[in-house]
Amino acid sequence: MSKVIKIKKGKDIQLVGVAQKTTSARTVSSSFAIKPTDFKNLVPKMVVKAGEEVKAGDVLFHDKTNPDVKFTAPVSGEVAEVVRGERRAIQEVRILADSDIKYKSFEVPSALNAENVKALLLDSGLWAFMVQRPFGSIADPSVAPKAIHVSCFDSAPLGVDYNYTLANEGDAFAKGLEALKALTEGTVHLNVHEKANNASLFTHASGVQINSFSGSHPSGLVGVQIHHIDPINKGDVVWTINPQHVVFIGRLLQTGKLNLSQQVAVAGSDVKNPQYIETIVGVNVEAITTDNVTNDNARYISGNVLTGSNVGSKGYLGYFDHMMSIIPEGNEYEFMGWLFPSYPRPTISNSLPISKFLKKSFVVNTNPHGEERAFVMTGEYEKVLPMDVMPVQLLKSILAQDLEAMENLGIYEVIEEDLALCEFVCTSKIDVQKILSDGLDLMAEEG
Template identity: 40%
Template sequence: MLGECEETLRGTVSSEVVRICPEDFQGITPKLAVKAGDSVKAGSPLFYEKNQPSMLFASPVSGVVTTIERGEKRRIRYIEVKADATTEYLDYGIKKPSDLSAEEVKQSILDAGIWFLIRQRPYDVVAAPGKTPRDIFVTGFDTAPLAPNYDFILQGQEADLQAGFDALLKLTAGKVYLSISPKSSNKGLRDAKNVVITEFDGPHPAGNVGVQINHLKPVNRGETVWTLNALDVAIIGRLFNKGIVDLTRTVALAGSEVKQTGYWKMVIGTQLKQLFQNNVTEGISLRYISGNPLTGVKIDADGVLRAGHSQVTVIPEGDDVHEALGWASLSPRRYSAGCTYPRLKKAYRLDARLLGGRRAIIVSNEYDKVFPMDIYPEQLIKAIIAFNI
């Protein structure tokens, strides 16, 4: 896919207003901890989980809460904070995870409002603090289209990574599994201590943590495991090494419609319009995505970096494309997963069109050819559509 990110750190992006969207955190019911006009520091709670009040969600910046936008049934859509020129952090104290008990490590992460970095399987929701996972799985690379290079992002963060791993080790009675690419050269990943390191090679979804769990130690009925990516492990380690909540991410800007790709530092919720200004193709409709083209979230040109994302992608919308025979046209310029015509070994300029619609699923074994797990994918998809899971 055209638009690979150039491995160059371009600078830092900051915005006057930062917007946090509770819907980014699956499986929670948010309750406000602030009101419009309140002053907050970076690390101060903005909201909490209704059924687990100890699970706080931290502000990434210091400033004043300006807007609390609600939608249908008064559901909280987003919280806006007008950021200070200089960020003031709430001090949680420097701690060494290896010297703390499991409960102290857990409480430190909860109090700091970054528990949302830990996900739970099954269902990929925010982890339940009251449960003890069988194991914890960390993915140290990403194979999604135009994905950022974790080795590049994690340069110089070896100490934070190890502190994060030490904290995770306290949270499970089992093991912490770290999956890396054979091409990985980052010492913080390759030389991580007290974790089980496994190399995964191959195309996407080799970097998907669910695939890695399936090959390492599948989840059986009644079992719970937790998952993270290595970038979030470093954020947890930063909490213990520096005593502050620093939600700064190094974000890749990629896509065929970006003039100058590269990496920028920013916090979650940062407005991205200055990143796109004079840096994207003009004259056509564009699809702006927080995340990767497969699983990212569609945003506006003045949208924000959503929680959990370290990639922003810009591709053509495709609504201005008119082709003879439409999806059935045969052209070597088009990508074909099924080799309908000779496929060239090149990067393609793909757009956001689905090129299809709702139809009956015919069991043709097409999914089986690429599915990385030893299960029946078509039957699983039918069960999901019928809510029979």
């Protein structure tokens, strides 16, 4: 391993309720859903109708603008309902699962090359896990990427430990990497943390470039890693994929079946017994949290507390997520709370000395601890963004809808999650990720 890339800026937010390294094999849930809203700018076109029977791997819907990109059932069963929202946009495709999963079988090519791997991934629906930079949308299969990056550690609060969850997936992971190598003529980067990623499946991977990082969150974000290894310039396209999803690809190549079972961390201060649960992509939240949540007034976040989505206790786990963060809602008044905080809360500000220097984990809630204001403080975002990008100036260029400035200031290098910590630390409580998301949409549309 060559030199370690040190990430000096950022902050690890220590929260109560880290998932213990135990896995309970919960009975398979009966309800699963794939949510088109999990994918950026996707307009889905249904292929199946409610009431039809599907096998795991059968196509549910495809991308309207690019019909090759298909989305398949994670389990076998009956398509129970297609939930639509405003203007009949499809929100969820729900499946009532069989107790024994029947798999569609895919033909696995004996020698891997870019074309046959691409075709297999598109047919099986695994392509949807491949995320493209810029913009963070599903990768365009017709474009050749400069590189493929896999971030092998999750530095976000309560993050998943891939050393643990993928400990027994070494063969599948290696097989998946084979597929990635076949997909690109560029480099496949495996980005590991110098301390956290000691499992042999990461350290002994072959034929890929292993980049070692140190430092706190957001060092685990693939966008930050790309910026330090080989930054994205105008016109570059880079693909990123999560190690769990590399394992899915590996399993498909090994068995010809779409096996989307994974370990999901159920974590947070409102979880009685925070640990990992063996389940499948798109699982119903109720199934993995019943009898394990101590608070009626809790927020159920699919993903981590900085970037996840509020799915509610009856919702479904997001397509890309392998963790549920369950924390108390903060819908309570706090008397003079801005002056005398009544409980410790995570902060980067020295003006809250008790919270700042307390060496313990926090019980955190969803109260923003203040109202939204115009930009006032400066130099805050820069403390938690280890990239040579000027976050405030970029956000202001987005607010001004100045496309040229957005491009010049590096909008191609970031997606929402990269600026999530900026949003966390913001004194003025500005919705940074929302602004960036609007900017990315505008750029994708116009650019």
